[in-house]
Amino acid sequence: MPNVREEVYTEHGKIQLGAFTTELGITIPDVQIAFERVGPKSAPVIVVCHALTGNQFTVGTEDHPGWWSGLIGEGKNIDTAKWQVITMNVLGGCNGTTGPLNLNPKGHPYRANFPFVSVRDIVKSQYLALNQMGIQQVHAIIGGSLGGMQVLEWGVLYPNFSKLLFPLATSPYLSDFGMAYNSIARYAITNDPNWKNGEYDKNPEFGLSIARMIGMISYRSPELFNSRFSREAREGFGEHHQEKSYQVDSYLTYQGEKFLNRFDANSYLYLLKVMDHHDLGRNRGDWKRAIALIEAKIIAISYKGDIIYPTEFLEEVVNEHKKYHSSSKHHEVSTVFGHDGFLVEFDKWGHLVEEGLDCEIN
Structure with missing residues (x-):
């Protein structure tokens, strides 16, 4: 671990990927990935994946705290004096990463003509961005909801990239019930x-x-x-x-x-x-075969009363993964916030993340 006295720095910027080809074979020219990077320069990296309406400002600033500033920061459960935390705005987003608001090659906003992207495209673009930052491996990847979908996909696409995966309030595929809300x-x-x-x-x-x-x-x-x-x-x-x-x-x-x-x-x-299309088992046999490809330890957290991603989804994921990695764990948090539990009440579950991170230091 780095010396806790090492300077904690904050950086907000964009990585220029150049041309990026999606799963469907469509090339998006001049892709950029907006990011936030907080922590000591020599610290192990934790990647945060944001949810549907999130962005890269996980920690934020004193004047404008980020959406997970209650969990991440100096002296908090994810201590930015010990860890270097990187969050990227997803491909197709609207907070600096290339998406519908950006200009197409003809100089007009893509709007509804932006190419379809998938969770796999999002993860691949972030992997390429991290490579450009000189990062070849990270300590952990964490995220909830759409962010949790990304976490699981990270584990399948790049099995040796992270030691730990923290999927929160998510599932290996979106249920028809979840898609029904999206449809409305x-x-x-x-x-x-x-x-x-x-x-x-x-x-x-x-x-x-x-x-x-x-x-x-x-x-x-x-x-x-x-x-x-x-x-x-x-x-x-x-x-x-x-x-x-x-x-x-x-x-x-x-x-x-x-x-x-x-x-x-x-x-x-x-x-x-992107959420509707998400299925970890697509073109991989099924999701259970995909889970078998994950080499990282999984520490999954679900939230009581979550009607979109009920507890049994992540519980089943962990039980399946334990066949290959016996130390993987699942926790259910008691909360009245339902799905939004992963955004609040950090005193109830932040210690689970902190303890999990510290257990896998070496």
Whole structure:
């Protein structure tokens, strides 16, 4: 391990990959991967894979904390005085990595003409970016939801690249139930009058906000909604059916409106399709045969009440992997946050990550 007194540095930048060819054989010219890199320069590397609407700003800054700043930072469960943490915005995203907002070779935004990408494409592009950084092997790879899909794919595509894999709140393939939520979200966006077949100049606000509201319902548990809102009426409760009469209405409206300023509708649609298409066993026999290819130790964490990725998904993954790596583990975290448990309540599960990282130092 590096001396804890070594300087912790933060870097935000972009790696230029040049031309990148997808699984479907389509070449995207001039691909760039936006990243955040935090920690001592000589420290072992931990790669973080973000979820559907995440980005590379995992740690962030003092003024703008990142989405996992409660888990990662100096003195935290993933201690950036000990580890070097790298997060990359996914291919097809909208936070600096090449995606629908970028210009095509003709000088126009790709928008809805961006090539389809898969989880495997995302992982491959990040692998190439890390190689350009001079990184040939990492200590661990961690991520939740779509990020967890990437973690499992990392283990299959590059079996010797990481010692540890931490898939959180995920599965080896997206269930039909999960795809059903994505289908409704997609329908909301593409039926917005301002959608314009993806050639909009401004986000189709109505459809995108509804898509986000649908997502928020699926990410949380019924227990959380019921305990938080308790059928509380808003001030000015009215008789007109179109009025937002209850606090839960206001909450969902707020979440939908807030989302409009930070995410692109085309990126959202592309990444929903990435999740739908995800199947670890595709062209590999089945997912159990794919799991057999993973050489890294798996420490999987699921969250009680997750309706998109129930506990049994990751439990089955770990039980299968134990046939080849007996030290792999699965933990279920008790939480009312459901799927979003991997973004909160770090006091309940952060120690599982910290202990797992420290156990595999040598």
